[in-house]
Amino acid sequence: MRKRRLPERMVCLTVLVCVVVLSACVGPWRDRYLDNGVKRLSQEQIVERFGPPHTAKTPALGGDTVWTYRFPMSDKELRPWNPTNLTSGPKTKPPSASPFGKSLQGAEDSYRDPLYCYRYTLSFDDAKILKNWKREDCVPRTDDNESSP
Numbered sequence: 001m002r003k004r005r006l007p008e009r010m011v012c013l014t015v016l017v018c019v020v021v022l023s024a025c026v027g028p029w030r031d032r033y034l035d036n037g038v039k040r041l042s043q044e045q046i047v048e049r050f051g052p053p054h055t056a057k058t059p060a061l062g063g064d065t066v067w068t069y070r071f072p073m074s075d076k077e078l079r080p081w082n083p084t085n086l087t088s089g090p091k092t093k094p095p096s097a098s099p100f101g102k103s104l105q106g107a108e109d110s111y112r113d114p115l116y117c118y119r120y121t122l123s124f125d126d127a128k129i130l131k132n133w134k135r136e137d138c139v140p141r142t143d144d145n146e147s148s149p
Contacts, residue, residue: 028073028077034130034133037130038132039131041129043065043067043130046067046122054070055067055068064123064124065128068121069122070118071118074113
């Protein structure tokens with residue numbers, strides 16, 4: 001009996017390790033959608049899924065059309081299999097109570113995950129097909145070369 005249990009445990013352990021390793025590659029659904037859609041998705045298909053772009057630049061003399069979107073994302077969406085996301089506990093406290101007695105955000109003891117802003121920049125070819133894309137933080141641009149007098 002003992003010899004049979006060891007292979008069963010090894011198989012279970014191997015499957016568990018594979019699931020953890022493969023799940024580490026999972027990111028936001030938008031990333032997977034765009035990765036699978038390069039050279040396939042049209043502008044209309046992206047508008048159906050994401051809505052109209054926040055900005056759209058089409059060069060007058062031809063060339064790539066560039067769209068940008070901004071989306072808020074939580075830690076759970078960015079890293080769905082992160083073990084720290086599985087623990088329940090306070091992330092950020094809601095704003096302080098309203099001077100009128102009740103919090104505008106709901107119960108005083110409720111918590112929510114912090115949200116981060118990400119900008120998706122999508123480039124389309126002349127046929128309006130997704131050429132490439134990238135995701136960046138929505139951080140204000142500052143000139144690092146500025147020096148104070």
